[in-house]
Amino acid sequence: SVIVIGIVVVSIFLSYGTKELVRRILSKFTGSYVGFAANATQLITILVGFIAAIKITNIDSTILLAMLAIVTAGISLALDQSVKDVIGGIKIILFKYYKIGEYVSFDDIKGLVLDINLFSTSLNVQPKGLVVVANSKIVDGVITNHSRLDSVRFFLLIPVCGKHERLETLSKINQIIESHPGTMNGESKVFHLWIDGAETYRIQLEILDYDKREAVATDISIKVTELLESDGIINAS
Secondary structure, X not given: OHHHHHHHHHHHHHHHHHHHXXXXXXXXXXXXXXXXXXXXXXXXXXXXXXXXXXXHHOOOHHHHHHHHHHHHHHHHHHOHHHHHHHHHHHHHHHOOOOOOOOEEEEOOEEEEEEEEOOOEEEEEEOOOEEEEEEHHHHXXXXXXXXXXXXXXXXXXXXXXXXXXXXXXXXXXXXXXXXXXXOEOOOOOEEEEEEEOOEEEEEEEEEEOOHHHHHHHHHHHHHHHHHHHHHOOOOOOO
């Protein structure tokens, strides 16, 4: 009837207001799962309006069952993917796969999580920009949460030439690594190898902050290079 349609339409408009209200309130207390809670509130508001419309108009139970059957069939056919996305979002939050502010990767996508809502996850993926991925696609694949690791491993290969005190050089390189606040002392290691006929120092860095991995590796690489240049066993030209 017209009354049912009117109530449902009003509930849809109200749902946008409740969604924004929940988003603002939660943003003051937490930055996690704000989008998900806001979208869930919007959906609940619409469902409440639909139920209220049925109650107010006293629709016959037979008609109600028929309407529910039609709605269920419509959801199954037209909203199948959306339902999967909602279930995916619930799994992400329930099992704590990741949260806002963490670095994650799946398939060929790697970035900083900006928002998790009812249907999708938004990430800052450089240099692409803002990338929105359906929750169902994420949970159906392999997820790597880089922010949950104690450290991220990074390798440096530095070939050298000329005779030198190798044990002394290993000790000096280790001192550079251990004095750097961005690495895990005792976990980062230095190896002496021969690669393609070249004498090489292979540096295994265990870097604490995933976001700063390249900056830390660059700083250590420069310091080690300067050390080896001063000892005359590396040619950086």
